[in-house]
Amino acid sequence: MCPAMRVVDHLREACQVYLLTMITRMSQLFLRTLRDDPADAEVASHKLLVRAGYIRRTAPGIYSWLPLGLQVLRRIEQIVREEMNAIGGQEISLPALLPKEPYEHTGRWDEYGDLLFRLKDRKGVDCLLGPTHEEMFTLLVKDMFNSYKDLPTILYQIQTKYRDEERPRAGILRGREFVMKDSYSFDMADEGLAEAYAKHRRAYINVFDRLGIDYAICTAISGAMGGSRSEEFLAVSPAGEDTFVMSSDGNYAANAEAVTTTPGQTYPLDGQPAAAPVTTPDCATIDQLVAFAAAQGFTGQSGEPVTAADTLKCVLVAVTDTDEEKTRNLVGILVPGDREIDFKRLEAAFDPRPVEMASEADFAAHPFLVKGYVGPRALVDHDIPVYVDPRVAAGTRWITGGDAPETHLVDMVAGRDFPIADTIEAAEIREGDPAPDGHGTLTLQRGIEIGHIFQLGRKYSTAMDLKILDESGKLAIPTMGSYGIGVSRLVGVIAEQTHDDKGLCWPVSVAPYQVHVVIANKDADAAAAAEQLAIDLSNAGLDVLFDDRPKLSPGVKFKDSELLGMPFVVVVGRSFADGQVELRPRGDEPTMLDVATAPQSIIELVRKGATSSR
Amino acid sequence: MCPAMRVVDHLREACQVYLLTMITRMSQLFLRTLRDDPADAEVASHKLLVRAGYIRRTAPGIYSWLPLGLQVLRRIEQIVREEMNAIGGQEISLPALLPKEPYEHTGRWDEYGDLLFRLKDRKGVDCLLGPTHEEMFTLLVKDMFNSYKDLPTILYQIQTKYRDEERPRAGILRGREFVMKDSYSFDMADEGLAEAYAKHRRAYINVFDRLGIDYAICTAISGAMGGSRSEEFLAVSPAGEDTFVMSSDGNYAANAEAVTTTPGQTYPLDGQPAAAPVTTPDCATIDQLVAFAAAQGFTGQSGEPVTAADTLKCVLVAVTDTDEEKTRNLVGILVPGDREIDFKRLEAAFDPRPVEMASEADFAAHPFLVKGYVGPRALVDHDIPVYVDPRVAAGTRWITGGDAPETHLVDMVAGRDFPIADTIEAAEIREGDPAPDGHGTLTLQRGIEIGHIFQLGRKYSTAMDLKILDESGKLAIPTMGSYGIGVSRLVGVIAEQTHDDKGLCWPVSVAPYQVHVVIANKDADAAAAAEQLAIDLSNAGLDVLFDDRPKLSPGVKFKDSELLGMPFVVVVGRSFADGQVELRPRGDEPTMLDVATAPQSIIELVRKGATSSR
Known part of the structure; x- marks a missing residue:
């Protein structure tokens, strides 16, 4: 006896009980497929897993595995x-x-x-x-x-x-x-x-x-x-x-x-115009400020009329120390006016120190902070730390708050009129932003x-x-x-990733059964041949689901097989009279196989499927 | 290529990752054996499973599986x-x-x-x-x-x-x-x-x-x-x-x-003496009653002086109906005086109706019940149901309560002086009682x-x-x-059932590893041979624990191997110089094996062990 045969015999013996039950007969399976989506389901996987009888809801967010x-x-x-x-x-x-x-x-x-x-x-x-x-x-x-x-x-x-x-x-x-x-x-x-x-x-x-x-x-x-x-x-x-x-x-x-944000272009500090205050009535929002500045003929970095990207938003936040004293520190975050603060990014930047937006009480406690007109100058003057978005690069010119009602400063130059040593990743990310690795957007x-x-x-x-x-x-x-x-x-x-409009579509690596053999012919010989095919495939080590339900029409069985989603469905149907069975690889064209050679062909296909999915 | 070899190859491929890690090296195993029993452990399995590093207590009654x-x-x-x-x-x-x-x-x-x-x-x-x-x-x-x-x-x-x-x-x-x-x-x-x-x-x-x-x-x-x-x-x-x-x-x-209790022997009702009251001072307990009756020359069923088995205890219990009205029913249980009521048996007998001992209130509500002297006569007269132990068979003669202070009735005959239609399994079981199937005790x-x-x-x-x-x-x-x-x-x-005084002793069917290979020789060749042996056994499909810990003495390793309890321990020790390894089947005599043929011998022994344990 070849030594490998001995091993196989040993394995067979060890698995005996398991082998006996390896073909799962749908006539006895604890399964009920549903035609309608469950009322509480929104995503496809949820609908299909319940409809196909894979899971069942027991309580909110708690499921039974069938x-x-x-x-x-x-x-x-x-x-x-x-x-x-x-x-x-x-x-x-x-x-x-x-x-x-x-x-x-x-x-x-x-x-x-x-x-x-x-x-x-x-x-x-x-x-x-x-x-x-x-x-x-x-x-x-x-x-x-x-x-x-x-x-x-x-x-x-x-x-x-x-x-x-x-x-x-x-x-x-x-x-x-x-x-x-x-x-x-x-x-x-x-x-x-x-x-x-x-x-x-x-x-x-x-x-x-x-x-x-x-x-x-x-x-x-x-x-x-x-x-x-x-x-x-x-x-x-x-x-x-x-x-x-x-x-x-x-x-x-x-x-x-x-x-991480790609840093903005830098410019020489020398030769830039001096910062100057401008009275800006009714300019509490960036939009209002941009409209006013454009009307005044101000230009941005590019020489074009001012846009929101040329304004500098100064957002005040409070960061709490994690040590015993839990000191609450005011911090100014400077970002271009066309971007919002992304709070999750802000939190991550200060982690593990908790951060929140400055409160009314903070403003009240620091009268030099003029709401709607806060700028970096007052912060620097009062030793409040300033963090800047990486786009706020050395030499860039900004319109920003003037620390007095209805007042802004123009030609505020980064690195000259306010410090840019500390940068922060707190501005929102937008589709089309440059990729941090320098390739594409x-x-x-x-x-x-x-x-x-x-x-x-x-x-x-x-x-x-x-x-x-x-x-x-x-x-x-x-x-x-x-x-x-x-x-x-x-x-x-x-x-979710593999289903199609007819049902689940499992890859070979995780399918409950690799092969689904369906009797679709009332002839007793066909049923016997289908059973023999299922047994042959099972003996070859495949997991086989066998639709032996006696009173259902082929149409109902096919619909179920599509919903359940095994990778290979084998139909023993009308063509059995001609010595053929139909192999339906999910998502692929059906082919006819000779009954005699069908097991070998199917085994090879399943093995190929198992390899390709790894 | 023989078809079985193809299957083996396929299996090998499928199990590749698993095979790579099948030998467990003790140098890397998450294990620590303990010399002392855990303080909270009383039974052997508990002590050994903790000492051998199989489980660890996380909270009272809650364990981690190592x-x-x-x-x-x-x-x-x-x-x-x-x-x-x-x-x-x-x-x-x-x-x-x-x-x-x-x-x-x-x-x-x-x-x-x-x-x-x-x-x-x-x-x-x-x-x-x-x-x-x-x-x-x-x-x-x-x-x-x-x-x-x-x-x-x-x-x-x-x-x-x-x-x-x-x-x-x-x-x-x-x-x-x-x-x-x-x-x-x-x-x-x-x-x-x-x-x-x-x-x-x-x-x-x-x-x-x-x-x-x-x-x-x-x-x-x-x-x-x-x-x-x-x-x-x-x-x-x-x-x-x-x-x-x-x-x-x-x-x-x-x-x-x-x-179920073997029913007592029956006697004809005819020709028995009539029941008669006897004044019994200071006889509130069975012992007192027996002593008194023996002193008076009364005999039991056998003709011998009265024993506790000739007295009849009348225990009053209250059974509550499970319907809406939850009626509380008094019931008398008659058992031979030498047996206690086993409350769990009593509960099972009335299940699902809850049962409890009659209360002071019950006695107070039924003045005809004289505590310490209750007998079947008063119960029958007042329509209180009576259940009898199967030993209280037709025609048996008893001394029982006379329903008045310091009074008993002698020659009370079962089936004549009180009904025995309803039997109950409520008396305690004792070692030596006859087996219900009629064979032995x-x-x-x-x-x-x-x-x-x-x-x-x-x-x-x-x-x-x-x-x-x-x-x-x-x-x-x-x-x-x-x-x-x-x-x-x-x-x-x-x-619990398999351990010995040295440690755990797992049957092959559930042992974590079937074979435990121990290096007990400082020679590098011996270590290499031990590793090869472990690999060969593993490749043959056995689960192998490999004690490759470099700095421990053979004595420590042997003690651990006994504590851990694998069914087969293979020691590559001193005799390796003579081309031999020692096989120690747990609970059996050690034998020497030639290095060359050791794997095959061990594989056969493990298989035999696997079969015999089923």
Whole structure:
């Protein structure tokens, strides 16, 4: 006996019970397809997954996984597991019901606000349902390890998470109970963290490529003012909630918060006209100011009549220190008048210090700030820090507030009349802005977050007091990374990206069944041949769905097969009399196969499909 | 190329990533073994699973699964899954976070009391963490199915459950968050339910046999006074919380509640002496009465002096009707004076009607009841129902209460002086009692509940208003079964039943790794040979743990290998110089193997082990 045959026999034996049940008969399947979209569904994946009987709503944002949906979920889990194991990740499983203390240590018990499901046990002890597990993994490593020799380590789990979303939406795209792969890396040195991060990045690319997803890797946090390295994997989809930018050549992608602005052109400071005040009645808005200035014959940098881009908006914000004293600092942000402040970008720029717009009280406390006419001069005179948009380059000329009612200053030159040492990324990004990498322009796109990799640094290890003996025998605080994949969300994402107008269209890598054999002929011989075909394919290791429902018309069965979305449908129909069956590869032209050679042809096609989707 | 070789190649390709990581190196494993038992651990499995780094306590009754523990858990899950699929079970997955309403419908929201984890979401909506899912599965079938043609169906899930146990104990033997396989059967007719029940019984036997567990199948609820068929699978263990009885020949096992009493011998009513009152001063207790009666020369049924078994205790209880009126009914229970009432058996006998001991108020309301001297005569005279222990057979003679202070009746004959039509199983079971099946006597044993199968009938389908069109086109209420296996608990049970004084001893079917290769030789060639051996075994499809830790002594490694408990340990040690390695099958004598043929010998042994444990 050839040794391989022995292995196959052994495998067959090991899988015996499984093989016996590998053909799933639709006559017995726990399935009901629906003709109508569920009332609460807006996006295609949600509608189709419910109509095709993959998932069922149990409560707002909480879903049950029916047989077909669970198969897809498990296949995705397995792909994630394989790629995590390939980078040396070790799978463990932490509870979902967690004690409060660790989350109090890091402040997240409060920070999470309403997003956290909180409860008390019978003894009145506070508990929570884990939204993510940084605290718990840190504690676990603290409990298990004490020497640098134990590190580096990458730990992960594929586990049910809970977040009490304010607006759960789009079925499993944003649920309140969902499956996530979360992993955590622990390293003594920053280089180790960088390596763990790079490994995860590669593993995530493998996962999403194997799933056939169209996605972008977006730089997620600007390094401008602190914050560690972080990237988001966003599946491109109009159903997405996140906006991201991509350069026209596709080589650059980032979250709006992370986009860096191309600095404006500089001009010599010498030879520019001196700044001068101008009385500007009824010019409290930029539009009014531009109209007035143009009427006065003022020109902008280009020599053309003044536009909003030649005016300089001075936005006052208050930034609060995070130390014990929590000092509230007024700061001026200078941006060209044709751009709004993007508050999310502003927040990211000052992170972790919270920022808010200056209040009436702030203005009242500083009478030199004249609302509607604030300019950089008063700020500089009163030692209020000024941050400028990178477009406000040295030597550029601006019309800006004159710090007195109905007064502006013209010919205010950047770097001469106000400082430009500190720049800030706070202005909105617009479609057509130059790409930060210097190639082409930016487009705005919508995406669904499917993965996030994050260099945490020592925030959690410090908070949880995780200390490890380093090579010199001193206690040191390890550096951490945290990495997530929205596993159950991916089921929705793949459905969203691959469906057509008839139904779901699963890639071979995650389809619940690779082949769907349909009896569409009342002849008993045809039914027997279809069953034999299903058995042959199953024995060859394929997962087969078999539509053996006796009383349904071929039309109903075909509609169901389109809705359910297996990659290969084989119809044993009218042409069976001529010794043929029809192969319908989803999204491709049907072909006729001889009954005798059909199994071999189908097996080869499925294998090709499995390879191409990786 | 032989066709089997093609399949193997295909499998290899499909498993490539997995194969790469199949050898687990202890130098990198997330593991720390402990020398000391955890302070809170009492039972062996708890101590060993923590010491060997399989699990870690996160909160009271809540555990984290570390790499080795998770492997065991997954293997058990897979065996359960295979056997459930083999009986046609369809796997789905319901949420753990559930809405309140369905559990209000069945009354369990209240009935569960403190055992239920309850919480409110951000909108103040009441939720719970599912302790079991009868309500949800019933609703799901209601949502999906409407015709008898859709039935029968068996649905199951392997899922995390939550119960806020008052006294979580013994590690994962009784936790507050745990993994359970729960399944539910739906049938139109009672015969269908019986069949689904039989299928589950068979599947459970297969599961527990494959896991190598020593268990008893215990009849769980007496059919005497209503209640559906139910059996518990109890793993025999002194660490168990449940008491059950087993007959001396092992053919009968039951929960104490379900044991039926062998009826006493009957005697002719004719020719017996007439009942007569006797003044019995200071005889309020059975002991006092027996001493007094013996001193008076009274004899029992056997003609010997009176013993406690010749006296008849008349216990008054109050049973409350479950209908709207909730009438409270006084009932007399007559048991031989040498036996106590077993309250759990009493409860089971009246289930679902709640029962409690008669109160002072009951006595006060019925002045004919003389405390300490209550006998059947007053009960019969005042139409209070009387239930008798089966030992109180027709024609037996008793000394019992005379319904007046310091008075008893002697020669009270069952079936003549009081009715015996209604019997009840309420007396305690004692070691040595005759087995109900007529063979041998009963022993009392302790066990851990690992499975429970239950014919629910129409309780939940009625409560949730599940109606299905039957063959005649009428709406009918399906009958249900519910079936559970404590999956995570099984990890503890197997550890408990198989460990020895050195550590865990896993059967091949669930061991995290089948083979543990240990380098115990500082020679570089030995280390290389050990690695090659590990790779060869892994390539042959075995799961291999490889102790490659460079700086530890052989003694430490051997101790760890005993604690961790893989079924086969292979030591590449001193004898490697002679071309030999040592095979240590756990619990068996070590043998020496030639390096060259070692892989083949080990593979065969593992396969044999895998077969024998099934």
